[in-house]
Amino acid sequence: MTTISVWPARVLAPDRLPAIDRxxxxxxxxxxxxxLGATSFLNGVTRFAPGAVIAHHSHNCAESVIIIExxxxxxxxxxxxxxxxxxxxxxxxxxxxxxxxxxxxSPMAIFWTYAxxxxxxxxxxxxxxxxxxxxxxxxxxxxxxxxTARIRVRPGTERSFEAAVAEAVPLFxxxxxxxxxxxxxxxxxxxxxxxxxxxxxxxxxxxxxRNSCEYARWRALVxxxxxxxxxxxxxxxxxxxx
Numbered sequence: 457m458t459t460i461s462v463w464p465a466r467v468l469a470p471d472r473l474p475a476i477d478r479x480x481x482x483x484x485x486x487x488x489x490x491x492l493g494a495t496s497f498l499n500g501v502t503r504f505a506p507g508a509v510i511a512h513h514s515h516n517c518a519e520s521v522i523i524i525e526x527x528x529x530x531x532x533x534x535x536x537x538x539x540x541x542x543x544x545x546x547x548x549x550x551x552x553x554x555x556x557x558x559x560x561x562s563p564m565a566i567f568w569t570y571a572x573x574x575x576x577x578x579x580x581x582x583x584x585x586x587x588x589x590x591x592x593x594x595x596x597x598x599x600x601x602x603x604t605a606r607i608r609v610r611p612g613t614e615r616s617f618e619a620a621v622a623e624a625v626p627l628f629x630x631x632x633x634x635x636x637x638x639x640x641x642x643x644x645x646x647x648x649x650x651x652x653x654x655x656x657x658x659x660x661x662x663x664x665x666r667n668s669c670e671y672a673r674w675r676a677l678v679x680x681x682x683x684x685x686x687x688x689x690x691x692x693x694x695x696x697x698x
Contacts, residue, residue, distance in 0.1 A: 461654030463493025526564030549698035551617025
């Protein structure tokens, strides 16, 4: 078996996992989260008691919901729609909405997916905002950062460089604290690339990864393509628009 990630594959049984009481007859069970290795989405199940309604709210990222039990009503920016089992919604970022159990006698359940591990929930009535995964006691994201490396390669080596980065992906997946990797190419300068790597902390990159065998292998794979030393910085988000 080939190991390409520090995160093991998982099979999750919602009925065996702890649920969070959201109030008003709604209970949420987080499933795939950042603590399990998710890098680009969160998902889970919320169960509604008969007649239950959750508060009107919005998120800082897109959300999709599938009705997996019972009948529901969704209110999206004041437009109410009845939903049956397997009906699916898509709500863009910053659009207020909520779900209701359409039945006063039977339970209802939804399977939800957020398009970001940093998804937040903002209550329309108060403006109170909280990270979705904070409800499950997820670790703080305050130290997380993105490494951005501007890399100029020798002319004519672009395809070989891209292949070398692809070969190196498992090295980053195995690196403790590494969340994601993306290679982008500058449109105006085709010999320039931007490597974006998300880390749990700057130390995970500078101290742990750079002193590892994986880093030595990474430099052996790509170092020969550099036309000049890469420019590397770390950043953190200060504003999430959508």
